[in-house]
Each structure stands twice: as C-alpha cells, then as structure tokens.
Amino acid sequence: MKERRTIKIFDSMVKSNSILVGFSLVLLFFFIIYSQNIWLFRTWLNSTRFFSSYETVLRSYNFDMFIIILIPLLGAIFELLFGERLSSNRDKSIIYMGFVEIVYILSIYPKVLAGMIDFEIPGIFGVGFFFRIDMLAYSVLLVSSFVWFYVMIYAHEYMKKEKHGTRFFFFLALTYSAVLGTICSGDLLAMFLFFEIMTITSYMLVIHGQKEESYKAGYNYIIMGLIGGFLILTALILIYFNFGDLRFSSKIAELENFGNLKYWIMGLLVLGFGIKAGMAPVHVWLPRAHPVAPTPASALLSGVMIKIGAYGILRVAVSYYFPSRDTITSINDPLWLSVNNIGAIIIWTGIITMALGAFMALMQENIKKLLAYSSVSQMGYIVVSIGTALYLGYEGATGYTGAIYHIFNHALFKSLLFMVAGVIYFHTKELNMYKLGGIAKKLPFTTVVFFIAMLGIIGMPLFNGYVSKTFIHHGITEAAHINSSFYIAEVMYIVVSCMTVTYFMKMFYYVFIKKNESEYADLVFDISSLDLALGSIALIIIGVGLNPGFVLNNLIAPQLLSATYDIGFVNSHILHMNIFNLEDIFLSLGIIIVGIIIFIVAKRYKLLNVKLPKWLSIEYLFFYPAYWLMRNICVLVYGSNCPYKKEELLKLTDRDTDKLGFIDRFVITTNVLNQRYEQSIIRSDALIYTFFITLLLIYLLVKSLLI
C-alpha cells in the first residue's frame, strides 16, 4: 500500500523565513558577482553616483566592529524584552538580528578591501584595546555570519521541542557577539577577553538539556575552556612583559633573541587555542559536549566556535611569528628558522589530531558523536595546513590558503551535517545509527542534503571540500620536498581521507539506506524552517564548489598578497593554478573508491563495532597510581587501621570515565587528604610555630654569618 505524500506546513513563520533566506541568498549572489566582477557588475556599480557616495559614507567612520558586536547584543536585549510574551517574537528578534548582521558584514566589503579597519580604545584594562578587521578577519566573519543566520532559522523550529527557549536564544546571541568580537580583535588582550566570554556563554548552550550527562560534559567543557584561557593568559603575560604591546604585529625580529621562550609562548598559544579547536590531545571535551548540546548549539560549536580556536592559532602565528613584509626578500632569511620549527611541530600535532579523530569516528554508533569526532579529524586538517603555512615560510601560501579555505568549507558542511542529525532526531528521537534506518524514503530532502554535505566533506571534485583538501595536500607535498619525513604525513593524510569516506559511508548506509523494521509510519513529509536552513547551506556548498574562484580570488588572495608571502609564488601556485588538475582529481576519486571498498569489507567482517577498553583513558591511568600510592603509604604507616576513608578512596579506581572525570577524581583526592590532615594541622599550631621559626632563624644565621 502506497501512502500519499502531502506537504504539510506546521510553522507559521515559514513564509517570512523563506523570504529572509531568499534575500540572504540573493544578497550573497550579488555579493559574488560584485566581487568577481561578473558581467562587469562591479565596474558598473562603481561608476554609479549612488555607490561612490555610499563609499564615502562608509569610509567616514571606523567603529564598524562595534556595530558588528552590538547587533547580536541588541538582538539579545530585544529577545529578553519581547520573548516573555510570545515565542515567535522572540525568534523573530533573533532571526532579524542575524539577517542585519549579514547585511552589515556584506556592506563593508569595499572598505575592507581598500584597507583594514583599525580602532583603538586606550587605557582600558590598563593596557588598551585594539580592534582590527582585515581580510582574514573578514573571511571568517562572512562565513560565521552566514552559518549563524541559517542555524538561527533552524533553531527557531528546532527549539520548539525543547524547554527554556528564551534562555537558549539569549545565550546564543551573547555567544554570537563574543565570537564576532574574537574575530574582530586586533590584539591578544581583546581576543582573550572575547574568547573567555565565548567559553562562559557557550557553556550555557552545552548544558541546556540540564540532564546529568550534560552537566558532566558541560563541566568538562568549561574547565578545559578555562584552562585554555589560562594558557593564553600566560602567553599574554609573557608577551606583554617582553614587548609592552599586545597588538598583532610582527614581533619575530625580537622574539628571535629569546631562545627557548619563543617556543614556549607559541606552544602556550597553540595549546590554549587548540583546546577550543579540538586539537589532540586536548580534544577530550569535544566529543562529550557536542552530542549533549541541543542541535543548533552543536552545529554552531562545530561549525563556528571550534574554528575560532583555529583562527586564533592562525592569527597569532601569522602576526607575531611572521617577519614583516619589508624585512624579508627571500625564503633563506634566517628569521624563518624558528617559524619553520614551530610549523613542523604544528604539522605533527595536526596529523595526530586528524588520525585520532577519524579512528574514533569509525567506532561510534551515536551519529552526533560520529560527527563530533569527525570535527576533531577535520580540525586536524586545518591544523596541519596552518603548520605547513608556517613550515614553508616564505612559500607557505598554499598551507595558508588550505587552512582558511578549509575553515570556510568545514563551517558550511559540518554545521549542515549536524543540522541533518538534528532533523533526524527531531523526527525520530533516536541518535543511535544502528537503530535508525530507512530515513531516505521518509525524508528525501534531508537525504539529498546530507549527501551533498557528505560529498563536500569527503572531497568529491566539484564540491567545496575538494578545493581545500587539494590545497592542504599540496602544502604537505611541498613540505615533503623539503624534509622527507613529511612523506609519512602525506601517507597519513591519504589514509585519514580514506577513513573519512568510510565513516561517512557507514553513517549514510545505516541511517538512510538500510531497511528498518520500525518504519516510522507517522513520519510526515513537511516543509519547515528546518529545511530552509538545510537547503540554503547546501546551495552555498554547491555554489562554492562550482565557483572556487570566489573564495580564492576575492577573500584569500588579498590576505596572501598582504601577508609576508612570495608574490610570484602566490601568483603561480594559487591564483593561476589549475584547480581541476587531473592528478588531483584522480587522487580524490581514488581516495573515495578506496574508502568505499574499506567500508564494504569492514561491514562484511563486522569491524565497525569494535570498542576501546575503558581503562585506556587518561583519567584512569593518572589516578590509579595515585590511589595505589596513597593506599600503600597509608598501610605502611598505620598498618590495618588506616585513617583514610575507604569508600572515597575506592572511587578513584572506577574505570568508567563518563561517571568520574579528571576533576572529580582530583576533588576526591583533596577530600581524602583534607579529612586526614586538616584537623591535625590545626591542632599542631604551636609545633608549626616553633618549627618554622627555628628553621627560619637557622637559615638566616647560617646564611649571613657563616657564608
């Protein structure tokens, strides 16, 4: 019996949302033809009187970043004011705010292209704040604002099934503001400030479900985020002390004389931002936090926020650690040496990250977890590319391009993939892929969208991921030309790409294709704001894939030309490169075919359900020895009546890391120590006094009289 399909419209706002989404796509279209000067559109527009007066107005002020940061804040305030009464008002204020943001960011393009926008607030914090929008910031702003807008449209529909929508949207808007602030900042202090705000406000998004597991994951998230913040703070103090200035400008000439300190500073910064970027080995928060957050939040966490970490690494690397343009004439300049060393380390961290993420993703059965580990793996690609951008020094433009381009692409397809997972959950309340199946029949549109995103992420030619992956690959091969040990990196890159194909095939097969007993009979084919968001991002993915020149020539090229890169090299290897080179196409097609074969073989022999044993976690490996030590010392000293509380101490041996995290174990250890020693320290007051005064006097007398 074949059931007739009807299209149902549940959502009252779907009409206005469609108009807005349509507008945003049209704007993007005009933006593309303006920036690429298709049909001489730009020439024509520049010649009009309206446009020239518009440009004069645009150039008459320089506080654009405040407008950019304030728009979401205003949205948040409106949302609080009007959201109490009607949920559609609340959603409208958020969606319109996102739209205004897009319009504003698009409109300042001519200004950014003409030169960067600087703004300074002296005196605040005792150090002063500095903001800057250059082309690098602008590219990230552009992609973040688009992704954010579509996720807002999506969230409007999705959050109807969740509680506390007002709080969620409020913190979403605050996080947006912080993200934009991080991107616009022109010195490390401003970046640090907004970064911390982002950590705290996005925490509220992670724990939104308010279940026990979301608290656990959220605690992990915020603690790791704050640790990252402290690492950045340490680097900030080191830089501030040595330079008295935190602006993103070239400091390598002085840093060169610092010996190992320059590596320490960079290490702290990479690790600090890397925690947010999901870099191995500090990625542990990511696969926990992403699945428990509501889907819009996980789409944004994966789509935008972890990119901010990568952006941070890239920003500090190419500003502090890059020689300035006028001091460098060739690749052989000694200033590049330390940059190269740092780059090599970053490449290897990236390789480890991408391998680990892909390996873990293969074993997951929760689709959101799979996507989260996939994010880790893809962040590895970006990190590798940043590494090659540094390692290759004067000719590292390919790496730089690959990093930015992949940030761009990954923001698009990973947010889309998470939203697809959200749609599936929205309709079926199920995230385990082995229990799902047959979705393709029920939700054909969602399936097509997923397929597009998948083709994007596995690097299918003509889709967006192909271009960035090609650049990343070129970067690695160029590095391998210099140092042959990077051939291993290249092999790893190919293996990980195959694994990417495998785990996406796995997800695609189990969720969409495989037959399922429970046919989800009540699932109706509907059109809602969810599909609007999915469709528009899928369109952009195809558009970017078919027209790679847009991102390359109009967003990345100005950055490359102003950064300290060899202009001849940039021209020959990037701007005038044949992207659809046969060799590259065959490589990516080969990767895809091998990936599919691996999937078929692994499915046959049931290799996809292997699980790692639980004791193989950092928590257990770290605290079991601590437990063992404390216990045995205690038994040694007191014999059988050891005064530690046994049940507390025994918790340390728990193998389940989901139940007891690192911090919990640490707290238990301090509790045990406290119970044992606090009172005895307090009671031995006179003893401590005598002991210390004797010690001090002996030390002083010996020190000054005898020596």
Next chain:
Amino acid sequence: MNIEQLPIINLLLFLLMALVIPLLKRKPFKITLILGFVVLGLVLISSGYLLWYVNNVEVIHYTFGGHEARFGIEFIVDPFSALFTTIIAGLAAIIYIYSSGDATEGIEKTEYGRYYVLLFILLMSMFGILYTNDLFNTYVFIEILSITTCAIISIKKKKDTYTSAFRYVMMNELGSLSYLFGVALIYMATGFTNITLISESIQNAYASYPVNIIVALGFMIIGLGIKAAIFPFHIWLPDAHSAAPSTSSAILSAIVIKVYILVLVKVLFRVFKLDILNEMNISTILLVLAGVAMIMGSVFAIAQKDVKRMLGYSSVAQMGYILLGIGLLSFEGLRAAFFHILSHGLMKTALFLSVGEIIYYKKTRKVNDFDGMGFIMPVAMGVFSIAALGMIGIPLTSGFISKLNLGVAVLDQNQIIFLVILIVSSLLNVIYYLPIIILAFLKNEKYRYRLKSIEPTPRTMIAPLVLLGVLIVVVGLFPNQIMIFIEAAANSLLP
C-alpha cells in the same frame, strides 16, 4: 583646624563613636546606626582628602605633644598610609551599611551595641597602625586590634566560637609577642623605635650587632605571618572565619589580615631596607611561603563543605598572591601586591556579604545546599558570581588586572616558576568556585517557579552588594586611575 591634625581627628572620631554607643543605649538603635554612618562618612571624606593632599602637596608629619620624634610618637601620612586608610574606610563603610540591614546574624539583640563598639575600636586601631611611624606604637595598636578581633569572633555565645576565639587569641599572642621581641631586639641594637630613625642607623647596627638584626627579622616575619594568615600559620583563620558573623568575617578577611601584611611591608621596606633584605635572601623565603600558600590554600578550600570555611581558605591562598608581590622586593611586585590588596578586599567582601545574606535567610552554610539559590536570591548570587569570576581571574573584573600585574612583576624578577604557580592556583580557584555558581543558577528546577517569591531583602543589604559588584567591574575596566595612587604608595616605600 590644621590639616596636620586630620589623621588624629580620624582616630578620635572612631574612639568617640565607640564611647558614645553605650551612652545611647536607651535611645532607639537607629540613632546609633545613623551616627556611626556619619562618623564613617566623615572619616572616609577626610582620608580621601588626605590621599589627595599627600599625593599633590606634601607628606604630613605629626608629632604628639610636640615632642621630638625620638622621644615621642610620630604619625606620618604619606601616599602609602593615606591610600590604605582610604581603602579601609571605604570597605568598612560598605560593610557597615550592610550590617545595619539587620544582618548581624546569630548575635543577640542586646549585644548589638557591643558589636558596634568593637567595630569602631577595630577601625581606630587599624588607622593607628597605618599612620604611626613608631614600631612600639604599632605593637600597641596591634594588641588593641587582636583583642577586639577576638571579642568580635566570640560575640556569638556558642561553644565552638569560644574554642575558635581561644585558638585565635593564643596564636595571635604568639604573633604579637614575636613581633614585640623583634622590636625589642632592634631597640637594643639601634636605640630607637621610630622607623625613620631606625632606618638611618640600621646599616651600622647590622655591621656591629648582626645577630640581633637577623633574629629580629626572623621573629617579625613569623609573627606578622601568623597574624596575616600566611600558609603554615593560617591555622587560626578557617575556624575564626566560620565562627564569626558574616560581616565581621568580611572585615577580618578583607581588611584586618591585610593590615598585618602592610605592617610587614613597612617593616621590610622602611625598617630593614632592601640592602639587608637582599643580603639575607629574604626574597626567597617570602616567595617560597607565598608559593606554598597559593597552592595549599586552594587545595584545602576545594575540600571544604562549609562555604565560609571555604572562603577562609581562599583568603589564605590570596594572601599568598599578595605575599608573592611583596616577596619580589621590586616596584612592580609592590604595585601588583597593593592592587591585589584592593581587588581582593572588594572581591572577598562581596563574597562574604553575599554568602552572609544567604546564610541569614536560608540558614544554611553547606555548599551542597546552594542549588537553585540563584533563583531565590538573584542579587546575592549574582554578586557572588561576579566576585568568584574575579577570583578566578576572568577579564572585566579586578581579579584579572591583579593577575596580569602579578604576572608581569614575576617575570620582571625572572621568577618564571611563580607564573606557573599563579596559573595553577587560578585553576584551583576554578575548581571550587565554579561548581557553586553552576549549582546556584542551573540546578534544582524546583525553585525556578518561585521566582515571584524572592525573599524580601532590606535595601540596606542589597545596595552595598550591588555597589561592590559594580566596583569590581569598574576597577577591572579602568585600573589606571587607581594605579596612580598605588604607584605613589609603592614609590614611597622604595628608595
């Protein structure tokens, strides 16, 4: 009236107020409160004026009874003492407003008057300690201070408060006597108790009686260390803090222990001077003490179940920060330490007062009972959160500026290991402050629907809390204006 007499008038005002309170016993208590507030306001204005005066015109010297400094007692109002008296008066005024809002929790009604008498004597002695330029006179004021503190700790008539007050008195007597012993040894070697005169002859005395000077220094550091609750000598503090009423815990933690560390600063930088300190490598000793305090204070705080004890241990850790700045024996270090005295004063006051309000209404001090508290007492928990984030060192709060300055100061002396300790200690702060905030605002849904039944809190309790919250952020945003005075104070201590 001569400007030189202003510091004496400050002291006299406090003393008079303490005398007047018992006389007003039969009048409504409100009169006492208003009068006390007027006194505090006057003192705040006059210390503020003095701060301006000494920074822009000249340092004020005043000798009692016109006696020469070597025989009589000399008061000096310089940027150092003027700055800290102003800070103390300001914090005390905020705490005073709060305590007038009926938050003298656990004190019997008939004891109210006594509480305020003690408070004003406490303030008088702290002003005296800061103004005086005489080591023995400092000792006298220290004794007044510790005895009044003891009386305040034991004002609640309960058994455990007596034990903790007894422990406090014993430990602090050890401290005072050690200090006095140091003073005596210095007097023996130099023949003076006036700080200026000692500092002129300390080098000669050190050359001829080195043992005297060394032993004096050792005893004074340990003695004042006990009173300032530096780590291994902090033992009296957690009990005393949890026993005292919240307002006096705030005064103890935010002001009183700071005064002792300021005495230590005076002793180190004005009496012994940098040459002797460097020769004896005092810097290392202080830094080791500070590092241990910063870590161990926080470790013990993590394990506390009682929120006031937790805050007490947190103070121990924060005293480590201040001692770290002082122990660097440099301008940057002093500057960072002084700023942290102010910023910790603000944050710890805010923490104790907001916790005090919660204890007052909810009659609970267990950390685990804080779930959903953010919905019942939004203002109290909001200010608590701001202050706790400040303790962690999140930017936009004054705590961040403290950390930044301390970090720079540490690097300036090439003590990079202490930068690591600073960061680790901040991380430990996260571990015990953050769960409380999360618990209060995000857990226990059952209170969410009681938003309309927010407890009626007197405005006199809410206003100071809000003021503190705002001040923490303002100081965090615009530290430069205050930094001018702090730098002048640090400069007045260094040659």
